[in-house]
Amino acid sequence: MLGLTFETIPSNVDESVRPGETAKAHVERLAREKASSVARRRPDALVIGSDTVVVLDEEVLGQPRDEEEAVDMLLRLAGREHRVETGVAVAAPGGDIRSAVETVRVRFRAFDRRTATEYVATGEPLDKAGAYGIQGYGSTIVESIEGDFFAVMGLPIVRMMELFRSLGWRYDFRGFQPT
Numbered sequence: 001m002l003g004l005t006f007e008t009i010p011s012n013v014d015e016s017v018r019p020g021e022t023a024k025a026h027v028e029r030l031a032r033e034k035a036s037s038v039a040r041r042r043p044d045a046l047v048i049g050s051d052t053v054v055v056l057d058e059e060v061l062g063q064p065r066d067e068e069e070a071v072d073m074l075l076r077l078a079g080r081e082h083r084v085e086t087g088v089a090v091a092a093p094g095g096d097i098r099s100a101v102e103t104v105r106v107r108f109r110a111f112d113r114r115t116a117t118e119y120v121a122t123g124e125p126l127d128k129a130g131a132y133g134i135q136g137y138g139s140t141i142v143e144s145i146e147g148d149f150f151a152v153m154g155l156p157i158v159r160m161m162e163l164f165r166s167l168g169w170r171y172d173f174r175g176f177q178p179t
Helices: 023-041 067-077 113-121 137-141 149-153 157-166
Strands: 047-056 059-061 081-091 097-108 142-146 169-171 176-178
Touching (some): 023 047, 023 081, 023 097, 047 067, 059 067, 067 113, 081 157, 097 149, 097 157, 137 142, 149 157
Antiparallel strands (some): 047 059, 047 081
16 A cells, blocks of 8 residues: 555564563564564564554453354454554664554444354454454444554554654655655
């Protein structure tokens, strides 16, 4: 969407929540670890790491293990508001890294088991935090959002641009340039 040429490189970071770790601390730590891991392998590149979780009643909902768990997650979220916490980290050549967390409030419309089961059958929610993708079929179960739509998708663009600027890089609609 931004016209950038990029490569996706798995970081192989353990994404387990640490005891006592808040959702916000968790996604920021993972974003930093992912960016750092890839930056060590690509020291001359600009590297972005990110991680997203859904938080309902202070419980972190990650990716569902299977279809049954996805339906259960969706039914817990139905007719309610939850938080989406997305951590983003940017590593610049030379090893400097900056990170931040974007918080978004999302409200689902009320729906029943049939709707949840039909949505899960699309396959879309199985690899997504909270078992939904706001950018696809999941948009039909979202009633409202308060905050950065792109953070719910998994990459808070405005916050990411701020991090690049803080590292001395600017986006000029053709790509990133040093300032």
